[in-house]
Amino acid sequence: MYLEIINENAEQSLTDLLQDWAIPRKVRHFLRTKKHVTVNGEKVPFHTIVSKGAVVGLTFDEEDYPFHQVIPNAFIPVEVLYEDEHILVVNKPCGIKTHPNQPNENNTMLNAVAAYMNGHPYVVHRLDKETSGALLFAKNPVVLPLLGRQLEDKTMYREYEALAKGTLTHDFTCRQPIGKDRHDKRKRCVAKNGQPAVTHVEIIKTExxxxxxxxxxxxxxxxxxRVHLASTGHPLVGDPLYGQPAKRLYLHAAQLTFFHPFLQQKMTITCPTPF
Incomplete structure (x- = not known):
């Protein structure tokens, strides 16, 4: 795989730049020993200072970044919300899983995106099968850890729109930890010894x-x-696990905000709510 990236960072050495791009040490070693890095089309040593606007070319062999084979499925439509050479944001329909759980599965968004790209997409975050909306994929293994780091650092923001049963009277924040439900492996529940979880809830309109x-x-x-709202006595409308099933779960990923590591700019992608 060959990848060209325009350096938008301040002037620094090639070694420091590759570290900033979170390329693993082992892969950096391969790039150096195989001379698989160019700057503005020329092979250069790793101490070379790379200026802003320079084009950095990276060549990766298959063993540098092993990937799981994904069966492409061109029969699932892909609605693109944003795309460039590094990332892809799509509108995931309700009722389709984000990625396969078994090697022979081919009816997920990852399979659909693999067919659309004619390549190997990487899942940055996931949405429940029943949830629709903005879903982010990395188009190469270099950008993946940079986006994943934003999830870990909580600098990637995801906003959802939903319909909760009953009448809520004020905005609030749920901070109850969430763990596995001992009685139903499909479900999660509020649990004293669960993982920390924080959800901010804002009222849009009472219906x-x-x-x-x-x-x-x-x-x-x-x-x-779903768990946090159900714990307040206001489960989401149409929730088959924590409320009462309907034609769909009324939960939609309406907005995704993150920092593009190569364009060096804040991105906000919106996805119109279908209900």
């Missing part, structure tokens, strides 16, 4: 027997919004 809300996550626990 008949329901409240339209906006939720912002500080953490990314499985079923986090």
């Amino acid at each position: 008949k027997n329901a409240t339209r809300i906006r939720c912002r996550l500080e953490t990314g626990r499985t079923h986090q919004i």
Whole structure:
């Protein structure tokens, strides 16, 4: 795989630049010994100072970045919200999984994106099968850890719109830890010894027997919004696990905000709410 990246960072050595791009030490060793790095089309030593605007070329062999084979599925439509040479944001429909759990699965968004790209996409974060909305993929293994670091550092923001059962009267924040449900392996529950979880809830509009809300996550626990809202006595409308099933779960990833590591700019991708 050959990748060209325009350096938007301040002037620094090639060694420091590759470290800033979170390229693993082992892979940096391969790049250096194989002379698989160029700057503006020329092979250069790693102490070379790289100026802003320089084009850095990286060549990766398959053994540098092993990847799991994904079966492409061109029959699942892919609605693109944003795309460049490094990242892809798509609108995941309700009822489709983010990625396969078994080697022979081919009916997930990862399979669809693999067919769309005719390549090897990488999942940055996931959405529940029942949740629709903005889903972020890395198009190469270099950008993946840079985006993953933002998830870990809580500098990537995800906002959801949902419909909660009943009438909510004020904005609030849920900070109850979430753990596995001992009685149902499909479910999660509020648990004293669970993982920390923080969900900020803002009321958008009160409707008949329901409240339209906006939720912002500080953490990314499985079923986090669903569990937190159910714990308040206001489960999401259409939730088959924590409420009552309907034609769909009324939960949608409406906005995704992150910092593009190569364009050096803040990105906000919106996805219109379908309900």
